[in-house]
Each structure stands twice: as structure tokens, then as C-alpha cells.
Amino acid sequence: MTYIAKPKVHHPSLQRNAIGLTRRDYEGAITTLCAGCGHDSITAAIIQAFWELSVPPHTVAKLSGIGCSSKTPAYFLREAHGFNAVHGRMPAIATGAGAANAGLMMIGVSGDGDSLSIGLGQLSHAIRRNVDILYLLENNGVYGLTKGQFSASADPGSTSKKGEVNTMEAIDGVLLALTLGATFVARSFSGDKAQLVPLIQAGLAHKGFAFIDIISPCVTFNDHEGSTKSYAYTREHQVEVVQADFIAPREAITSEQDAGTVKSVMLHDGSWVTLHKVADSYDPTDRDRAYAYIRERQKVNEVLTGLLYIASDSKDMAEQHELPDQPLAGLPFEQLCPGSAELEKLQARFR
Amino acid sequence: MPRTDVGNPDYYHKVVDCQWACPAHTNVPEYIRLIAQGRFSDAYLVNRESNVFPGILGRTCDRPCEPACRRTRVDGKPVAICRLKRVAADHKDDIRDRLPTAPKTRNGKKIALVGAGPSSLTVANDLMPLGYACTIFEKGPRPGGLMRVNIPAFRLPEEVLDEEIGYIAGMGVEMRYDTPVTSLRALVESKEYDAVFVGSGAPKGKELELPGRRDTDQIFIGIEWLESIHFGHIDTVGQRVLIIGVGNTAMDCCRSAKRLGATDVKVIARKTRKYFKASPWELEDAEEEHVQILENHSPVRFVVENGTLTGMEFDTFTAREEGGRLIQEPAGRTIVPCDTVILAIGQENAFPWIERDMGLEFDKWNMPVVDKVTHMSTRPGVFFGGDAAFGPANIIWAVAHGHQAAISLHHYCQGIPVTERPPDAMTLTSTKMGLHEWAYSNNYSPAARQKMTHVSMPHRFSKMTIEVEQGFTADQTKEEVERCLNCDVETHFTDPLCIECDACIDICPVDCLTIARPGDEADLRQRLTAPAENLDQALFVSGPLKQTGRVMVKDENVCLHCGLCAERCPTYAWDMRKFVLQQPYAGVTFIPLEAVGR
Numbered sequence: 001m002t003y004i005a006k007p008k009v010h011h012p013s014l015q016r017n018a019i020g021l022t023r024r025d026y027e028g029a030i031t032t033l034c035a036g037c038g039h040d041s042i043t044a045a046i047i048q049a050f051w052e053l054s055v056p057p058h059t060v061a062k063l064s065g066i067g068c069s070s071k072t073p074a075y076f077l078r079e080a081h082g083f084n085a086v087h088g089r090m091p092a093i094a095t096g097a098g099a100a101n102a103g104l105m106m107i108g109v110s111g112d113g114d115s116l117s118i119g120l121g122q123l124s125h126a127i128r129r130n131v132d133i134l135y136l137l138e139n140n141g142v143y144g145l146t147k148g149q150f151s152a153s154a155d156p157g158s159t160s161k162k163g164e165v166n167t168m169e170a171i172d173g174v175l176l177a178l179t180l181g182a183t184f185v186a187r188s189f190s191g192d193k194a195q196l197v198p199l200i201q202a203g204l205a206h207k208g209f210a211f212i213d214i215i216s217p218c219v220t221f222n223d224h225e226g227s228t229k230s231y232a233y234t235r236e237h238q239v240e241v242v243q244a245d246f247i248a249p250r251e252a253i254t255s256e257q258d259a260g261t262v263k264s265v266m267l268h269d270g271s272w273v274t275l276h277k278v279a280d281s282y283d284p285t286d287r288d289r290a291y292a293y294i295r296e297r298q299k300v301n302e303v304l305t306g307l308l309y310i311a312s313d314s315k316d317m318a319e320q321h322e323l324p325d326q327p328l329a330g331l332p333f334e335q336l337c338p339g340s341a342e343l344e345k346l347q348a349r350f351r
Numbered sequence: 352m353p354r355t356d357v358g359n360p361d362y363y364h365k366v367v368d369c370q371w372a373c374p375a376h377t378n379v380p381e382y383i384r385l386i387a388q389g390r391f392s393d394a395y396l397v398n399r400e401s402n403v404f405p406g407i408l409g410r411t412c413d414r415p416c417e418p419a420c421r422r423t424r425v426d427g428k429p430v431a432i433c434r435l436k437r438v439a440a441d442h443k444d445d446i447r448d449r450l451p452t453a454p455k456t457r458n459g460k461k462i463a464l465v466g467a468g469p470s471s472l473t474v475a476n477d478l479m480p481l482g483y484a485c486t487i488f489e490k491g492p493r494p495g496g497l498m499r500v501n502i503p504a505f506r507l508p509e510e511v512l513d514e515e516i517g518y519i520a521g522m523g524v525e526m527r528y529d530t531p532v533t534s535l536r537a538l539v540e541s542k543e544y545d546a547v548f549v550g551s552g553a554p555k556g557k558e559l560e561l562p563g564r565r566d567t568d569q570i571f572i573g574i575e576w577l578e579s580i581h582f583g584h585i586d587t588v589g590q591r592v593l594i595i596g597v598g599n600t601a602m603d604c605c606r607s608a609k610r611l612g613a614t615d616v617k618v619i620a621r622k623t624r625k626y627f628k629a630s631p632w633e634l635e636d637a638e639e640e641h642v643q644i645l646e647n648h649s650p651v652r653f654v655v656e657n658g659t660l661t662g663m664e665f666d667t668f669t670a671r672e673e674g675g676r677l678i679q680e681p682a683g684r685t686i687v688p689c690d691t692v693i694l695a696i697g698q699e700n701a702f703p704w705i706e707r708d709m710g711l712e713f714d715k716w717n718m719p720v721v722d723k724v725t726h727m728s729t730r731p732g733v734f735f736g737g738d739a740a741f742g743p744a745n746i747i748w749a750v751a752h753g754h755q756a757a758i759s760l761h762h763y764c765q766g767i768p769v770t771e772r773p774p775d776a777m778t779l780t781s782t783k784m785g786l787h788e789w790a791y792s793n794n795y796s797p798a799a800r801q802k803m804t805h806v807s808m809p810h811r812f813s814k815m816t817i818e819v820e821q822g823f824t825a826d827q828t829k830e831e832v833e834r835c836l837n838c839d840v841e842t843h844f845t846d847p848l849c850i851e852c853d854a855c856i857d858i859c860p861v862d863c864l865t866i867a868r869p870g871d872e873a874d875l876r877q878r879l880t881a882p883a884e885n886l887d888q889a890l891f892v893s894g895p896l897k898q899t900g901r902v903m904v905k906d907e908n909v910c911l912h913c914g915l916c917a918e919r920c921p922t923y924a925w926d927m928r929k930f931v932l933q934q935p936y937a938g939v940t941f942i943p944l945e946a947v948g949r
């Protein structure tokens with residue numbers, strides 16, 4: 001929390017993007033989170049990613065639940081639409097919003113408590129439905145907002161700030177998403193913007209549920225020695241297995257980018273992600289092998305990051321249910337509500 | 352790039368752009384904060400310590416600080432540093448009992464000073480409190496040098512001069528007016544004085560020997576003409592006046608001509624505006640008074656008909672810029688009609704009263720050989736300062752010279768080598784008052800630079816002595832002080848505390864900060880959050896950080912000193928610390944921080 005607002009003045013060389021906006025135009029209110037919170041870095045990465053993509057802010061919907069992480073949509077894209085849902089219920093709201101307006105670009109921000117405890121069922125079904133949303137799970141291993149209780153992602157054996165040991169198994173968002181059929185699964189670290197920004201961009205371009213689990217240290221309650229979600233621990237154990245570069249549709253893929261261990265996946269909107277595999281045996285387009293590899297490396301305490309899995313044949317909810325591209329609110333009334341004669345006909349089919 | 356040594360006072364001093372640019376290193380942000388608090392007397396005394404003449408300089412200073420001001424790089428216009436100085440001087444209480452005094456018992460040493468300009472007066476100001484007996488020899492009837500006889504009263508009222516010179520003379524300086532020194536040898540060899548300071552200025556205006564120059568009495572040398580106006584010897588001028596030259600003297604001449612009744616005043620420039628010597632604000636003030644400036648005119652001859660000056664002939668040119676150079680091509684001749692011509696094409700030094708065989712070396716330009724640091728000539732015990740030392744400059748340089756020369760004079764008289772210079776020192780104090788509270792106004796004010804109000808046009812011409820600038824109102828002062836970025840409240844970094852959370856980088860409104868892989872400076876400058884292209888502005892570089900071995904880099908260029916980095920830092924790795932430069936003066940030295948431990 002700071003008392004003064006971030007001054008509007010900016011660096012003289014601040015660039016404008018294709019739609020004439022500066023990075024500062026993608027900011028929101030000044031953060032009220034603790035100084036040094038990982039969530040704020042993620043906010044900065046989101047701002048950078050949207051700015052680089054030249055997304056008009058008013059075409060975006062920001063959704064969240066409850067928690068420090070869920071507060072952050074207030075801190076970016078001040079001109080976007082927003083919905084701050086009940087604790088753990090953001091996926092349902094997002095599903096409804098996506099159904100009502102498939103044209104909106106949706107970003108959901110949640111926490112490990114919001115997503116993996118109270119909201120686990122909600123998250124599961126949104127994944128299953130392949131709702132077209134970029135879903136960021138800002139993972140700090142604790143309930144930050146309620147003062148640092150272990151969350152469902154806390155690793156067994158890690159300790160609280162006071163030294164208490166967590167005895168329960170952890171739910172790993174990435175493994176969960178893979179088993180539930182997620183079509184885009186990544187892990188990153190708030191302290192690694194070079195990795196995070198292109199992941200966010202690819203996730204936004206991906207048609208379907210793009211899930212990024214982001215280790216985001218809670219500097220106040222979970223940045224101590226016994227924590228496995230601290231800045232120091234993550235830096236020591238993070239291993240980037242697939243480095244993803246996002247290439248916007250207008251840009252051509254150069255042969256240089258195609259070289260070596262690179263694999264390219266075209267996204268729905270004509271953009272590309274090029275995947276540089278740092279680990280040889282890894283294949284980010286093979287769900288089962290990805291799952292097995294992540295499991296295996298977890299046993300030696302490696303935190304694998306990067307674009308871990310991507311399905312090139314993703315069909316999102318709107319496509320599956322043949323929803324119109326147009327927002328429902330914009331459809332002519334007759335089309336939205338075809339009248340009792342049509343209803344009669346429909347019911348007749350079930351008699 | 353090695354870790355920046357912030358223990359060297361120069362590093363943080365340089366961040367305070369204005370103070371670094373000020374020849375006397377006035378603590379600008381400190382006095383602006385004092386003004387903001389309504390502590391005008393304190394603000395005045397902070398000024399006086401380094402620049403000695405806040406009231407005079409608050410009206411006339413050449414203000415090298417303003418083009419240097421960081422605010423210029425942030426919103427295009429510097430803080431009105433100079434005019435705020437005047438606010439302190441105008442609104443202070445009676446400060447006489449807070450001024451330095453001379454001790455009852457003198458130290459037995461006697462100093463002779465030639466000329467009562469700002470350089471000599473500064474020397475006396477520094478040496479009197481140490482017990483020296485100072486005698487100033489002045490050719491004219493009153494003290495002040497060019498400040499009095501050349502700077503017109505509509506820019507600098509006499510009362511201000513009298514007051515501030517009085518503070519120095521009042522310490523018991525022996526002032527010998529109407530006493531020109533006609534032989535330096537006689538003065539030195541009289542053995543009456545332990546050392547001599549020459550502050551006689553650059554008293555000669557340059558001539559322009561062209562056909563017709565000697566055929567009329569309506570051609571004047573600028574600085575002599577201004578002096579004659581000051582002494583009342585001249586109180587009229589022709590209707591149409593040409594001023595040759597476009598420096599600050601020319602600006603005073605053209606505006607004075609207006610006040611003597613000229614209706615058509617033209618300033619003649621050989622080149623284009625970009626190359627004018629006059630300060631932009633002096634040009635602005637002259638043009639506000641409907642003085643016309645003719646560019647690309649080069650004088651050929653004075654047109655004199657039957658002993659009467661009727662005009663001046665010029666070669667004219669077309670001009671364009673090519674590769675940063677001015678290309679001028681002839682465009683014919685023209686005669687500009689006029690009744691009076693004032694030559695304002697520069698000043699020269701003249702020392703007819705210094706014997707060339709007294710062991711005091713002169714160079715090929717007929718200037719005394721003077722050491723840039725000690726101000727001593729090649730004749731031990733004879734020191735030079737102000738315009739006399741290195742040619743015409745300005746008041747604040749004369750003051751800066753005076754301080755340095757005073758240190759040398761003191762050393763010389765006490766048997767300490769003059770080359771032994773006391774070092775600059777500093778203090779650095781945290782301004783943190785609470786979680787989000789700082790001991791300075793850290794919020795950025797978007798206010799625009801305040802515009803000085805001027806006395807109305809016809810009225811200001813009615814008398815030579817009507818001061819044109821009216822000074823800032825209380826409301827203007829309130830806005831202007833908040834424009835200062837408090838550059839002396841330094842962003843101070845403690846390497847081992849940083850956990851590389853990026854909070855400072857993300858919050859910084861002007862993209863000053865980056866955590867980067869180490870590299871040399873040229874490489875680093877390209878790899879920052881915003882490229883650091885202003886090479887005059889330093890990069891701060893930390894040592895390797897604990898978690899990744901990367902380094903924290905700060906580009907000082909446009910930092911707002913808003914303190915947000917320090918507010919958002921969870922570990923206090925960044926802190927906002929107030930830097931105070933401890934400048935040595937004659938008889939005042941400071942112990943560097945290193946020596947006392949940190």
C-alpha cells in the first residue's frame with residue numbers, strides 16, 4: 001500500500017504500440033498488496049503482454065475470485081471489463097461470460113486457495129468445458145489474504161512462517177489440468193518475466209482454456225527458509241524445459257527460429273508459438289509423456305517451467321456448442337428468442 | 352561495470368544536477384524545501400553560505416543550474432531555481448544576527464584586494480571571520496563592480512546591492528574607494544600585506560574599427576555606455592539605435608536605450624538565433640519590449656554624412672544548417688538607418704597597472720598565468736579571481752573563484768601548501784519517517800513552470816530604475832517549489848538486502864531500474880528497461896545480487912525521486928537518503944564519511 005498514486009509522467013522514450021497506446025495506458029490503480037509480492041510482478045507481466053499485443057483494453061474481460069491474487073485485476077487494464085466473483089466461483093462466471101459473448105478476450109486471475117481449495121470443482125469443469133480464457137493461478141502456497149494458512153498447493157514437509165510442518169499432500173495445478181484435459185498448460189515464476197510474458201501472450205491467443213500456474217512468492221507469509229514457494233527456493237529449483245516464444249500473426253517465422261530443437265505450433269488466430277525444448281526427452285505436444293516427465297522430475301525437487309503442454313487441435317466451448325461469435329446481447333430479438341411456434345416444434349421432437 | 356562507489360561524494364553530488372552545475376555548488380533542493388516550509392530566512396542563509404549574494408543572484412544569475420535541472424528532462428521546463436532564490440531574499444526576516452562576524456582579535460595577517468566586485472567581496476566574506484584584516488582598493492566611488500555600474504537598475508535595484516555588500520563590508524573590511532591601484536609591484540613590494548588578491552574584472556569593451564568609426568560622436572562601447580548611464584553622464588539617446596552584438600551586454604544596452612527614449616531599437620547578429628550568446632530569457636525579455644533582432648548581418652561601415660551618423664552598412668547572408676554547421680552565403684548589402692550605434696561585441700582584460708617584469712607571467716593573449724585550482728599566479732602570494740583570472744564570465748563564477756582563492760590565501764598565510772585542497776565530504780541520512788512517510792514531499796507535482804509577472808509596458812520605460820520583474824506571488828511560489836524533484840534525496844541501495852522481487856522495477860514510473868546480467872557500461876546502457884541514452888547521466892550499478900548474481904542498475908537520468916521504489920521494496924534495499932554536500936571553505940574542513948566509519 002502506498003499513499004501517493006503512481007505519477008502519470010513517463011520516460012521520454014516510452015514507446016507506443018500499433019494502436020497508439022503506451023505501456024502505461026495498460027496500468028490500473030496502484031497496488032494495495034504487500035511490497036514485494038510476486039502477484040505485482042505478474043501484474044507487470046500482464047501489462048507488458050497486452051501492450052505488446054496491442055489489445056484494445058475495452059475488448060477484455062478480467063475475472064477473479066477472492067484473495068490477494070484475485071485483487072490484482074484492479075491493477076491492470078483500467079479500461080477493461082471486470083468481475084470480482086465470490087470465492088472460488090470465478091470459473092462459473094467466466095463460463096457464463098464466455099457463452100454470452102464469445103468475442104470477449106477473457107483473463108482470469110486466481111490463487112491457489114481460490115482455485116485448488118474452495119474453487120477446485122469450479123476450476124475442473126471450466127477446464128473440462130475448454131472455456132476460452134487465459135487462467136492464471138498465482139501460486140504462493142498459502143492463503144495470503146487471510147494471513148498465511150497453508151493452501152492446497154503447499155508441499156508436504158514445507159513449513160509455515162512460525163515453523164509448523166505441512167503434513168498433507170499437495171494438489172499440483174499443472175498435473176490436475178493435464179488429467180482434466182486442459183489444452184494449454186504452463187508453469188512459470190513471477191520473477192521470470194522473460195519467460196512469463198510470451199506465455200501470457202500465447203495463452204491469450206490460444207483458443208480454449210489456457211492454464212498457467214505461476215509460482216508467486218508471498219513475501220509476507222511464505223518467503224522464509226522452510227518454504228518451497230519462496231524467491232530463493234524457486235530460483236534454486238526452477239528448470240525451464242520448454243522455452244516458448246510467441247510470434248504474432250503478422251510476423252513471419254524465420255528459418256533461424258525453426259532451427260534445432262524448435263517445434264512450432266500454429267494457434268487459432270494465425271499466431272505461432274515456437275517451442276525450444278531445453279530438455280531433450282521432453283515433448284510438449286504429448287499429454288501423457290508430459291505428465292510422466294513432470295511427475296518424475298518432481299521427485300528430485302525440480303520445478304519444471306515453460307509451456308509444458310499444448311494441444312494444437314483445441315476446440316473451445318463456443319465451438320463445441322456452436323455458439324455465435326456475436327455477443328448474445330447484439331443478436332436480433334427474433335433470433336435470440338424465436339417464439340412459441342419454434343418452441344412447439346422443438347418440444348414436438350421430444351414427444 | 353564495477354560497483355558504483357557511492358562513498359565518493361561526487362557520485363551523489365552529480366545526481367543533484369543543479370548543485371553540480373552551479374559553480375558555487377549551491378544546495379538548491381534544500382533551500383527550495385525551506386521556502387516550501389515558509390522558512391525564508393533559513394533558505395536565504397543556505398544560499399548565502401555558497402553563493403554569498405542570494406538577492407543579487409536571485410535576479411541576475413546566469414543560472415547554469417537551470418538548463419541542467421532534471422525537471423527539464425521530465426516535463427521540458429526547469430524549476431525556476433533562480434527566481435525562487437529571490438523569493439527567499441525578498442521574504443526573509445532581519446538575518447543580521449545570524450551572519451558571520453569578524454573576531455575581536457585579528458590573526459595578524461593582512462590581505463590586499465584589488466577591485467570591489469563580487470570576487471573580491473567573496474574573498475573578504477570568507478577571510479574576515481578567520482581574523483584576517485582585508486583592505487579593498489576600488490577605483491570607483493562605490494562597491495559592486497560591474498554588478499553596480501553595468502547591470503541596469505531595472506534588473507537589479509541598488510538597495511539589494513547595498514544590503515548584500517553591506518553584510519560583508521560590515522564585518523570591518525577596510526574599503527578604500529576612489530583608489531585605483533596603479534602599480535601592482537608597489538602594492539606587493541610595500542610588504543604591507545601578506546598576500547594580494549586581484550579581482551579587477553575585465554574592464555575593456557571591444558572596438559570595431561570600421562570606416563566612419565571616428566567621424567561621429569554617436570558610436571559608443573556598450574559597457575562604457577552603460578556605466579555612463581549609471582553615473583548619470585548619459586541620459587538621452589537617438590531615436591533609432593543599433594546594437595552590434597547579441598550577448599547579454601547587448602540585451603542590457605537595447606533595453607536601456609528603450610528607457611532613454613529610443614523608439615526604434617535593433618540588435619544586429621552576425622549569425623542565426625541558435626548561435627546567439629545571450630541567455631534565452633534575456634532575449635525573451637528584450638523581445639517583449641519590442642526590440643527587433645536582425646540575423647545574418649555583418650557590419651561593413653558606419654554611414655556618416657556631414658559629421659552626422661545616419662546609418663550602418665551591412666553584408667547580409669542567407670543561412671542554413673548542414674551537418675550541424677551553419678552555412679552562410681552572401682545575399683547582398685544593405686544600409687540600416689540609425690542615429691546611435693552601441694558596440695556590444697565582447698570584453699577584454701586589461702592590466703596596464705601590472706608590471707610585466709615583476710615575476711608574474713603573462714601568456715600570449717596577454718592574460719596572467721593563473722592556476723585553475725589554486726588561483727595563484729606565478730608570483731607566489733598574488734592570486735586572481737573573477738573576470739580578471741580567466742576572462743569575462745559572470746557573478747556566480749566570480750563567487751566560486753572567490754571561495755577557492757580564499758582557501759589558497761588562508762593556506763598561503765598559514766604556511767600550508769596552496770595545492771593541498773581540503774576534500775569534499777557528505778552526510779547521508781534516511782528520510783524514512785514511517786511505512787509510507789518521508790521527510791520530504793515525494794509526490795510528483797505536474798504543475799507547469801510559473802511565469803514571472805512583469806511591470807506593465809509603458810510604465811516600466813518611464814524610469815531607468817523600475818524593476819521589471821515583480822517576483823513570484825505566494826501562490827506561484829507554492830506551485831513552483833513543488834516542481835522541484837528533490838534530487839538530493841538519493842535512492843540509496845544496499846546490495847545484500849535485495850531479494851530480486853522486481854517490485855521497485857515494476858513501480859518506477861519512469862523506468863529507471865533494471866536487474867540485469869552484469870556487463871560493461873556501453874552494453875548495459877542498451878539492455879535496460881528503457882535505453883539509457885543520456886551519456887551525461889550516470890548509471891548506478893550494484894554488486895552481484897545474492898540469488899542470481901545479476902546486478903541492480905539505475906539510470907539516474909529522469910528519476911523523479913518519488914521514493915516509490917523504496918516504498919515498494921520489502922527489504923529496504925532501496926532507501927531514500929538525504930545527501931548533504933559538505934563543501935570546504937577557508938578554515939572549514941570536513942571529515943569524510945569513510946574516515947568516521949559508516
Ligand SMILES: Cc1cc2nc3c(=O)[nH]c(=O)nc-3n(C[C@H](O)[C@H](O)[C@H](O)COP(=O)(O)OP(=O)(O)OC[C@H]3O[C@@H](n4cnc5c(N)ncnc54)[C@H](O)[C@@H]3O)c2cc1C
Pocket residue numbers: 411412413465466467468469470471488489490491494495496497498501502530531532533550551552553554574577599600603704736737738739743744745746747749
Ligand atoms: C552589461 C553587463 C551585464 C552583465 N549582466 C550579468 C548578469 O546579469 N549576471 C551575471 O552573473 N553576470 C553579469 N555580467 C558579468 C558580471 O557582472 C561579471 O562577470 C562580474 O561582475 C565579475 O566580477 P569580478 O569580481 O571579477 O569583477 P568586476 O565586477 O568586474 O569588478 C571589478 C572591480 O574592480 C575595479 N578595478 C578594476 N581595476 C582596478 C584597479 N586597478 N584598482 C582598483 N580597482 C580596480 C573596478 O572598478 C570594479 O569595481 C554582466 C556584465 C556586463 C558587462
Ligand SMILES: Cc1ncc(C[n+]2csc(CCOP(=O)(O)OP(=O)(O)O)c2C)c(N)n1
Pocket residue numbers: 066067068069070087110111112113114115118138140142143144145146151
Ligand atoms: C466463501 C469464503 N470462504 C472463505 C473466505 C476467506 N478467504 C478469503 S481469501 C482466502 C484464501 C485466498 O487464498 P488464495 O486464493 O491462495 O489467494 P492469495 O491471497 O494467497 O493470493 C480465504 C479462505 C472467503 N472470503 N469467502
Ligand code: SF4
Pocket residue numbers: 032033034036037038039068069140144145217218219220221
Ligand atoms: S499477504 Fe502475501 S500474497 Fe497477500 S499481498 Fe502480501 S505478500 Fe502478497
Ligand code: SF4
Pocket residue numbers: 842858859860861862863864909910911912913914915916917
Ligand atoms: S525514486 Fe525510485 S521509483 Fe521514483 S523515479 Fe526514482 S527510481 Fe523510480
Ligand code: SF4
Pocket residue numbers: 036848849850851852853854855856916919920921922923924925
Ligand atoms: S523491491 Fe527491493 S528487494 Fe525487490 S528487487 Fe527492488 S530492491 Fe530488490
Ligand SMILES: [Mg+2]
Pocket residue numbers: 067111112113138139140141142143144151
Ligand atoms: Mg495463495
